[in-house]
Amino acid sequence: MSGAGQISLEASHRELRRLTGSIDTHSAGVIAAKDGITDEDDLKMVGYISVSIASLRDLTGTGAPADLLSRPHRHAIRNCLNAIKGGAQLLIEGAPDNGLDPEGSAIVSAEAMVADSDAILACLDAVKIGSE
Amino acid sequence: MTRILIVEDNDLNRDMLSRRLTRRGFQVIVAVDGAAGVETAIRERPDLVLMDMSLPVMDGWQATRTIKADPTISAIPVMALTAHAMTEDRERAMAAGCDEFETKPVDIDRLLSKIETLLNRFRLAAGS
Numbered sequence: 001m002s003g004a005g006q007i008s009l010e011a012s013h014r015e016l017r018r019l020t021g022s023i024d025t026h027s028a029g030v031i032a033a034k035d036g037i038t039d040e041d042d043l044k045m046v047g048y049i050s051v052s053i054a055s056l057r058d059l060t061g062t063g064a065p066a067d068l069l070s071r072p073h074r075h076a077i078r079n080c081l082n083a084i085k086g087g088a089q090l091l092i093e094g095a096p097d098n099g100l101d102p103e104g105s106a107i108v109s110a111e112a113m114v115a116d117s118d119a120i121l122a123c124l125d126a127v128k129i130g131s132e
Numbered sequence: 133m134t135r136i137l138i139v140e141d142n143d144l145n146r147d148m149l150s151r152r153l154t155r156r157g158f159q160v161i162v163a164v165d166g167a168a169g170v171e172t173a174i175r176e177r178p179d180l181v182l183m184d185m186s187l188p189v190m191d192g193w194q195a196t197r198t199i200k201a202d203p204t205i206s207a208i209p210v211m212a213l214t215a216h217a218m219t220e221d222r223e224r225a226m227a228a229g230c231d232e233f234e235t236k237p238v239d240i241d242r243l244l245s246k247i248e249t250l251l252n253r254f255r256l257a258a259g260s
Contacts, residue, residue: 052144083145089152
């Protein structure tokens with residue numbers, strides 16, 4: 001691998017870690033509001049988000065930048081993002097019927113999680129392997 | 133009501149997608165592995181199958197080949213829905229008989245658009 005490639009890979013790894021920290025912070029705003037969620041299925045989404053954030057932290061917070069070239073590693077990150085983004089969007093779509101204020105801080109946090117998730121995916125896609 | 137069979141082994145992803153599609157007016161049926169997906173397709177005759185590819189018991193590629201080889205259910209459109217996002221993953225899914233390919237994380241608007249297009253394509257084909 002070229003030197004430039006290594007720098008790019010390391011920069012992507014650092015950015016992934018930063019974005020994971022950001023999504024983790026925003027998820028705290030959603031999790032803090034769980035007592036206000038009146039819809040049982042939407043409440044379950046908060047649990048899914050929590051589990052998936054922990055998995056994402058494990059995937060991006062440990063290991064080496066070269067892990068980003070591993071297909072199983074990338075597959076696992078995409079699956080985490082699927083649960084995190086999907087869960088956050090369900091909570092947004094469900095407000096106010098699920099008990100959350102559409103303009104409240106929990107929904108603002110959920111929207112930030114969706115944006116972080118998209119940024120993580122873009123960061124992952126910036127590290128091209130094969131013809132992805 | 134349009135009936136969609138989700139074949140997905142991951143509880144979180146299955147629950148989440150099921151809820152999102154139900155909210156949009158679809159009737160959702162689920163199966164947790166490829167073999168159960170084929171059995172459910174035969175029994176329930178859904179309008180469309182959303183097939184994860186990395187599945188236990190029978191993977192999504194084999195399940196799709198099995199569906200497309202059975203004349204009683206081969207006309208049901210199958211869309212691969214997978215976190216394997218490379219071009220060759222798409223080619224592999226289409227070679228197995230999938231009619232469309234979509235990646236995770238799910239972009240719900242794009243997924244709904246592909247579902248609608250696929251259903252229309254198959255309805256037109258059935259009518260011609």
